[in-house]
Amino acid sequence: MNATDKIADSFSDAEARIARTRRRLPKFSVQHTTLARLSRHINKLSQERANLALRPFALNMVSYNTLMMLYGTEGHRLSPSQLADASGEKRTNITRICDELCAKGLVERVAGVDDRRSVVVSLSSSGLALIEQLQPVMTQLLGDLYGDFTIAELQELQRLLRKQVARLDRSLRAASSEPAT
Amino acid sequence: MNATDKIADSFSDAEARIARTRRRLPKFSVQHTTLARLSRHINKLSQERANLALRPFALNMVSYNTLMMLYGTEGHRLSPSQLADASGEKRTNITRICDELCAKGLVERVAGVDDRRSVVVSLSSSGLALIEQLQPVMTQLLGDLYGDFTIAELQELQRLLRKQVARLDRSLRAASSEPAT
DNA sequence: AATCAATAGTTCAGTTGTGAATTATTCATA
DNA sequence: TATGAATAATTCACAACTGAACTATTGATT
Numbered sequence: 001m002n003a004t005d006k007i008a009d010s011f012s013d014a015e016a017r018i019a020r021t022r023r024r025l026p027k028f029s030v031q032h033t034t035l036a037r038l039s040r041h042i043n044k045l046s047q048e049r050a051n052l053a054l055r056p057f058a059l060n061m062v063s064y065n066t067l068m069m070l071y072g073t074e075g076h077r078l079s080p081s082q083l084a085d086a087s088g089e090k091r092t093n094i095t096r097i098c099d100e101l102c103a104k105g106l107v108e109r110v111a112g113v114d115d116r117r118s119v120v121v122s123l124s125s126s127g128l129a130l131i132e133q134l135q136p137v138m139t140q141l142l143g144d145l146y147g148d149f150t151i152a153e154l155q156e157l158q159r160l161l162r163k164q165v166a167r168l169d170r171s172l173r174a175a176s177s178e179p180a181t
Numbered sequence: 182m183n184a185t186d187k188i189a190d191s192f193s194d195a196e197a198r199i200a201r202t203r204r205r206l207p208k209f210s211v212q213h214t215t216l217a218r219l220s221r222h223i224n225k226l227s228q229e230r231a232n233l234a235l236r237p238f239a240l241n242m243v244s245y246n247t248l249m250m251l252y253g254t255e256g257h258r259l260s261p262s263q264l265a266d267a268s269g270e271k272r273t274n275i276t277r278i279c280d281e282l283c284a285k286g287l288v289e290r291v292a293g294v295d296d297r298r299s300v301v302v303s304l305s306s307s308g309l310a311l312i313e314q315l316q317p318v319m320t321q322l323l324g325d326l327y328g329d330f331t332i333a334e335l336q337e338l339q340r341l342l343r344k345q346v347a348r349l350d351r352s353l354r355a356a357s358s359e360p361a362t
Numbered sequence: 363a364a365t366c367a368a369t370a371g372t373t374c375a376g377t378t379g380t381g382a383a384t385t386a387t388t389c390a391t392a
Numbered sequence: 393t394a395t396g397a398a399t400a401a402t403t404c405a406c407a408a409c410t411g412a413a414c415t416a417t418t419g420a421t422t
Contacts, residue, residue, distance in 0.1 A: 010350050013267040017253025024252070031335055032323035036227065037246075038342040041269050043224045045349040046217065049405055054354050062408080065218075068358060071205070072198025080371060083267070086194040088222050095372055117370040117417045123195055135206050142213035148348045149341070154212055156343045161219040162192075167329045168226040169191050175233050224395060243378080274379055276402055291376045298400040 011041055044143065053141045057134060058104065062089065064134070066097050070123045071131050077122035079112065106130060155173060192222055212296050227326065234322045238315060239285065243270065245315070247278050248287060251304045258303035259295065289309060 013039050022030045036156050050061045059067075069086040078086065084094045098121055101107040106127035112118030123131075146154065194220050203211045231242045240248075250267040251257050261279065265272045279302055280290040287308035293299030304312075327335065 005298070009347065010269075011346050012251065012265070014269065019248045019253075019269055020255070021249065021253040025313070027320055028316065029320055029323050031339070032327045035325060035327060035339055035342065037269075038339065038346060039220070039227065040224060040242075042342060042345050042349065043221060044269055045353060046220065047344070048354055049222055049349060049356060054351075060408090061221075067197070068202065069198045072200075074201070080195070081369090086198055088195065088218075088225055090410060091371070092373085092411075095279040096408075112370085115370075115418070116414095119371065128278060135209065139210055142210050144352050145345075146213045146216060147349060148344055153341060153344075154216065155295070156337065158212070158216055158219065160330070160338045161216065161223060163329055163334075164326075165192050165219060165226070166190065166225050167326060168223065168230060171230055171325050172226060175230060178272065215402085241378090262399090271380060272401070273381075277378075294402085296387095298402075300401065315392070 009044070011038065014041070048076060049145065050141060051139055054134075057130065057137075059130075059134075061102060062087075062093075063097055064138070066094070066101065066133055067123065067127055070107065070121065071128070076120070076128070077120050079118050081118075083121055101127070191226070192219065195222070209266075213236060230326065234318055236316075238311065238316075240311075243268075243274075244278055244282060245319070246313055247275070247282065248304065248308055251288065251302065251308070256303070257309070258301050260299050261302060262299075264302055342358070 002129050003078070018030055021033075022028050032138050036044070049062075053117055054060055060064070066083065066087050070078060073082075073086070080091060080094045080098065081097075083089075086090045088093070089097065094157065098107060098109065100108060105124055108122050108124050110120050112120050149157065152169060195233065196215070199211055199218065200215050202214075203209050213300065228242050231245075231352070233357060235241055235245055240320060247264065249270050250264060253353070254263075259267065261275045263273060264270075264279075265275045268275070270278065278289060286305055287305075289303050289305050291301050291303070293301050
C-alpha cells in the first residue's frame with residue numbers, strides 16, 4: 001500500500017481491512033460488507049463532487065434536488081410533506097431547506113387553501129431561472145460521473161439498485177413494526 | 182399515486198418528478214439522474230436500517246465502521262489520518278468519533294512514537310469484545326439487505342460500483358486541480 | 363354532535379459532519 | 393545548517409440533519 005495505490009483507488013484502505021477481518025471472523029460477509037461500503041463511499045464522493053459544481057450558485061446537492069422536485073411537479077408546487085417524500089429528506093429538514101431557499105428568493109410559501117394545517121411551497125421565477133441556468137452544468141456533471149458506463153451497464157445498475165430499494169423498503173417496514181429491542 | 186403505490190415503492194414520488202422534468206428540459210438526463218437519486222436513496226435507507234440495529238449497542242453505522250477498520254488492521258491500531266482514509270470519514274470527524282469511542286472505553290489513544298505529531302488509536306479489549314458480540318447482528322442485517330440478490334448479481338453490482346469509484350476518484354482529482362471557478 | 367385519533371408543519375434541543383485555522387513537528391531544499 | 397514547505401491532529405465555528413414535542417386542524421368513530 002503505497003502512494004501510487006492510494007492515488008489509484010480511494011477504496012483500497014477500506015478493502016484491505018475488510019479482507020483481513022474475514023480471516024478473524026469466519027462468518028463475516030466480505031461481499032456484503034464490501035458492497036455496503038462501496039455504496040456509502042460513492043455517495044460521499046458524489047456529493048462532494050456535485051457540491052463543488054453547485055457552490056458557485058450558492059446551492060448544494062440537497063437544495064438543488066429540492067428545487068428539482070418542485071420543477072418536476074405540475075404547477076411547480078408541493079406541500080412540505082410531499083416535498084419530503086419526493087426528495088427523500090425528512091420533514092424537519094425540508095422546513096430548514098425551504099427556509100433557506102425562501103431566504104434566497106428561490107421558492108415561495110403560502111398557506112394551503114384546502115387544509116388549514118398545510119403550506120404550499122412553489123418555485124419562484126428566480127428559482128425557475130436558476131434551474132434552467134443550471135441545466136447544462138448538471139448535465140455535464142452527471143455525464144462526467146456516469147461516462148464510463150455503457151448503456152447496458154447503466155440499465156443493469158438501475159435494475160440492481162431498484163431491487164435494493166425494494167428490499168430496503170421491506171426491511172424498514174419489518175423493522176419498524178417489531179417490538180422495541 | 183395512492184397509498185398502495187406509496188407502500189410499494191419509496192422512490193416513486195421522485196421518479197414521477199424526474200420523468201416530468203424530461204418533458205420540459207429535453208437534454209435532461211433521466212437515466213443519470215435516476216441512478217444518482219437511487220444511489221442516494223439507498224444510502225439513506227441503509228443507514229437508517231443499520232442504525233436501528235446498532236442503537237441497542239449505543240453505536241451507529243459510522244462508529245461501528247470506525248471500530249471495524251481498527252479491527253481489520255494488524256495490531257488493531259491506526260493513526261487518525263489512516264483511520265480517516267480507511268473509514269472514508271474526514272479527519273476532523275475522526276477526531277470527534279474517536280472522542281466518543283474513547284469516552285465509551287472502546288478505543289484508546291496514545292502519542293505516536295516515531296512521529297511526535299501523531300497519535301495512535303487502538304481498539305480496547307471492550308471494543309474487541311463488542312465487535313465480536315456484534316458480529317451475528319451485522320451479518321444478519323447485511324444478509325437481510327442483500328438477500329434478494331443472486332451471487333452473480335452481487336458480483337455484477339460490485340463490478341459496477343468499483344467502476345463508479347474509479348471514475349469518481351478521477352473526477353474529483355480533476356475538479357480539485359482546476360482553477361477556482 | 364361530541365370525542366378521540368391522526369396529521370401538517372414547525373420548533374427545539376441535540377447529533378453529526380465540515381472546512382479553515384492553528385501549533386508543533388517533520389521533510390525537502392539550498 | 394538554516395530556511396521554508398508540508399504535515400498530523402485538533403480546535404473552533406458553522407452547516408446540516410434528526411427525533412420528540414407541540415399546536416391547530418382534519419378525519420374517523422360512536
